[in-house]
Each structure stands twice: as structure tokens, then as C-alpha cells.
Amino acid sequence: MVKFYDLNICYQNNQVEYLNILLQHCFKLGYSGLALSNNIDLTNFNLQTDKVISRINIVANTVGQVKKTLKTLPEKKTLISVYTLNNSVANWCAETGPIKILSINLENIKKLQRSTMKIASENNCFFELQLLELIYNKDYPLVKKISILSEKLNKILNQDAGLIISSGASNIFQLRAPRDVIALLKIFDIKESDAKKMISDYPKKIFDEYSIICRR
Amino acid sequence: MKKRKRYIVFQVLYEGSLYEKDVLKIISNQLIRLFGEVGASKTHFWLHLYNEDSKKGLIECRHNTVQIIRATLASIFEFANQPLTFYTVGVSGTMKAAKRKYLNT
Numbered sequence: 508m509v510k511f512y513d514l515n516i517c518y519q520n521n522q523v524e525y526l527n528i529l530l531q532h533c534f535k536l537g538y539s540g541l542a543l544s545n546n547i548d549l550t551n552f553n554l555q556t557d558k559v560i561s562r563i564n565i566v567a568n569t570v571g572q573v574k575k576t577l578k579t580l581p582e583k584k585t586l587i588s589v590y591t592l593n594n595s596v597a598n599w600c601a602e603t604g605p606i607k608i609l610s611i612n613l614e615n616i617k618k619l620q621r622s623t624m625k626i627a628s629e630n631n632c633f634f635e636l637q638l639l640e641l642i643y644n645k646d647y648p649l650v651k652k653i654s655i656l657s658e659k660l661n662k663i664l665n666q667d668a669g670l671i672i673s674s675g676a677s678n679i680f681q682l683r684a685p686r687d688v689i690a691l692l693k694i695f696d697i698k699e700s701d702a703k704k705m706i707s708d709y710p711k712k713i714f715d716e717y718s719i720i721c722r723r
Numbered sequence: 724m725k726k727r728k729r730y731i732v733f734q735v736l737y738e739g740s741l742y743e744k745d746v747l748k749i750i751s752n753q754l755i756r757l758f759g760e761v762g763a764s765k766t767h768f769w770l771h772l773y774n775e776d777s778k779k780g781l782i783e784c785r786h787n788t789v790q791i792i793r794a795t796l797a798s799i800f801e802f803a804n805q806p807l808t809f810y811t812v813g814v815s816g817t818m819k820a821a822k823r824k825y826l827n828t
Contacts, residue, residue, distance in 0.1 A: 536810065642800050649756070680736055680806035683797045687811050690793035694757060699790075 509703065511685035512710035514542040514562065514586065514608070515637060515673035529679055530559065536684045540714040542586050542673075560717045562586040564610070570599045577605060586717050588635060594620055601627040607713055608635045608671070613647055616659045624666040633709055634663055637675030638683060641691065657696040664701050671713070672705045727786040730771075730815045732825035733796055735778040736808040743773040746780060749802055750809075754795045766791050771818065774826075779812065781821060789814055 513533055518526050533541055542562040563585050567573045573589060573596065580587070588608035589600045592615050600606040601623055609627060611619065611634050619634075627634060636656075644652065663670050672692065676682045683691070685706050692702040735741060747770045754763040766788035773780035784792050796809035815821035822828045 642798055678806075680800070680808045682808070684810050687793050687797035690790040691797040693790055694794050694798070 509707050510539040510711060511537055511706050512540040512542075512714050513538045513674050513676075513682075513706075514540075514671060514710050514713060515544055515564075515588075515635065515675045516541050517544045517564075517675050517677045519677050529676070529682075532679045532682060534558070536682060538685060540711070540718070542714070542717075557718055560586055560714060562588065565589045567591055567596060568593050570596055573600060573606075584717070586713065591615065592618065594618060594623060597623045598626055601632045602630045604630075606632060607716075608633050610635050610637070611659075612637070612640045613644060613652065613655060617655065619659065619663075621662075621666065624663055624668040628666060628668040631669070633669035633671050633713065635671045635673055636660070637673055638688065638691075639675040639681060641695070642683075643681070653694060660695055660697060664697070669709045669712075670701075670705050671709045672702075673710070726767075728767075728816070729784055729786045729789050730818050730821035731782045731784065731789065731792055731796075732812040732815070732821050733780050733782065734810045734812050735780070736810070737778065737802065737805065739803070739805060740775070741778065741802070741807075742775060743770070743780075745802065746770060746773050749799060749807070750782070750795060753799050754792075757795055757798060758791060762791070768792060779826060781818070781826065783818070786816075 516529065516533065518529065530541060540558055542560045544562045544564050563580065565573055565576045565587065567576065567589060568591060587606050588610050589606050590610040591597050597609055600609055609632060660670065672688060674682050688706055689699060689702040692705065750770065754766065754768060766784045769783045771781045771783055782792060793811050796811060799807060799809050801807050813825040815824060
């Protein structure tokens with residue numbers, strides 16, 4: 508049976524009850540593993556910790572900013588993602604071990620270079636696109652959004668770089684069932700087999716790696 | 724030759740009242756917005772039922788257009804300036820099985 512993963516639940520509220528509802532809703536939709544983007548002690552929650560890992564999102568425009576943030580992180584048990592508009596930062600992050608995910612959106616995907624994709628592919632670093640960007644972004648007309656994303660996402664996939672899709676959800680309205688996500692990616696000219704890898708195989712690799720580290 | 728059909732059961736998340744005519748309008752408009760009138764017509768989409776209390780519904784479409792309907796449902800995110808989400812609960816080959824498995828009727 509295929510297992511699905513959502514590696515970006517961006518919970519911004521401090522209400523424990525709502526977070527529990529959100530996580531349980533994810534499992535009900537069919538996700539087997541989740542990454543929670545918040546500094547929350549998971550022991551406060553009534554859930555199986557082997558199904559949830561923690562994650563930190565860094566937004567930086569210089570390598571120095573990334574290095575500074577990395578120094579403040581207490582342990583290597585957290586999944587780290589970086590969002591940047593700067594290509595040299597992206598290249599540095601792609602070849603630096605602790606950073607597993609490079610977040611992409613409609614802004615920085617246009618600047619993404621082949622060299623970054625190649626470095627990421629060689630160093631087991633994954634690009635990540637959020638569902639929020641696909642569904643909720645109103646900055647671009649739909650036609651433009653589809654044309655940019657179909658071109659760039661397929662370029663990433665053709666370079667054999669790992670590409671994952673996650674929700675970026677902070678409430679239950681922003682979540683979608685995994686098989687609905689696969690269908691949605693078809694709009695962006697992504698083959699069903701690639702879409703399955705984006706929500707299952709690639710995130711599974713990351714999730715397994717970090718859940719093993721966390722259990723040690 | 725008889726055309727093969729699929730029946731998609733969906734669930735709506737919306738913090739307000741949503742009537743069958745609204746659901747039909749929302750889905751059809753989004754289907755046309757994403758795939759155009761020609762693309763939409765090929766799905767042979769039809770909303771068979773929608774229960775306003777449970778907020779569950781049943782859509783009929785051609786078997787080779789299930790992904791189009793799923794993508795349409797997944798891409799809907801608001802109605803009357805309030806968040807709205809559709810989930811696919813399940814897909815079945817007959818209406819009877821769809822109702823039995825996913826609507827408990």
C-alpha cells in the first residue's frame with residue numbers, strides 16, 4: 508500500500524486542541540507521516556510521535572544568515588528547509604548536509620538555475636512546492652501560474668532532482684487528500700507516476716531518515 | 724458501446740450553509756475555468772445528490788475523467804469570501820456501491 512507524507516504543516520497558533528484536530532485530520536485524509544513547522548514539544552500531544560517529525564523553515568538571502576541560524580539550532584534532529592531568492596545561497600544550501608529542503612514558489616522558481624538543480628540532485632537535497640502556492644496564490648493569473656509551474660516543475664523533474672509537494676497548511680481548510688493532490692498536479696503537466704513520487708517516495712526518504720534520528 | 728461511468732463521493736468543509744444549487748454552481752464554474760467548456764463537456768459531469776446536513780455529495784462522470792473532477796474539487800478554496808474545501812471520499816463504479824460504501828445508505 509502506498510504511504511503518503513505531508514512534510515509541511517505550518518501551525519501558527521498555540522492552541523493544543525486545534526493542532527490535535529489538524530494532525531488527526533491529516534491522518535484521516537490518508538497521510539502516514541507529517542512534519543510540523545513549529546517549535547512545539549510534541550510530547551504535549553496525544554499522537555504517535557513516530558508519525559510526526561519537527562521542522563524549521565529558514566528564510567535567508569545570504570549564506571551568512573543561513574549559517575547564523577544553523578548555529579542556533581540545538582540538535583540535528585530537526586528537518587531544515589531554506590527559502591531564498593538568491594541563487595548562490597540556494598547552491599550553498601543544496602550542497603550543505605543539514606539542509607534537506609529548498610522551498611520554491613512562483614517568485615524564486617523563475618530564477619532557479621540548472622546548476623542548482625544538478626547540485627541538489629547530487630547531494631540528495633529536495634525542492635519543495637507548497638499546495639498553498641498552487642491553489643491559493645492570487646498574485647498571478649491562473650494561466651500564468653499554470654504555464655510557469657508546468658515549465659519549471661518539469662525542468663526540475665527532468666534534471667532528476669527530487670521534488671516534493673507539501674500542504675503548508677495552518678488550518679484544516681488548506682489540507683487536501685493525497686490522491687486529490689496527485690490529480691491536481693496533472694493540471695501542471697506532471698505525470699501521475701512523478702506526482703506519486705512527489706507526495707510519497709521522496710518525502711518518505713526524508714521522513715524515514717529523520718524519524719530514525721529522532722528515535723535515537 | 725456503453726460508456727463506463729464512475730461515481731465520486733465528496734465531502735465539503737464549509738462553516739456555513741451550502742445548498743445543492745451552490746455546490747453545482749461552484750463545481751461547474753471551476754471545471755470550466757480549469758478545463759474550458761470543451762474539456763468540461765467531455766467529463767459528462769453530473770451532481771446526483773448533495774446532503775446539506777452531512778455536506779456529502781455524489782458526482783457522476785466518465786471513467787477516464789475522474790482525475791479531472793478530482794483536480795477540480797481540490798482546486799476549489801473559497802465561496803462567498805469564506806474558506807471552502809472539497810475532499811474526495813471515494814470513487815466507485817456503480818452508484819449503488821458508492822452509496823453503500825461511502826454514504827452509508
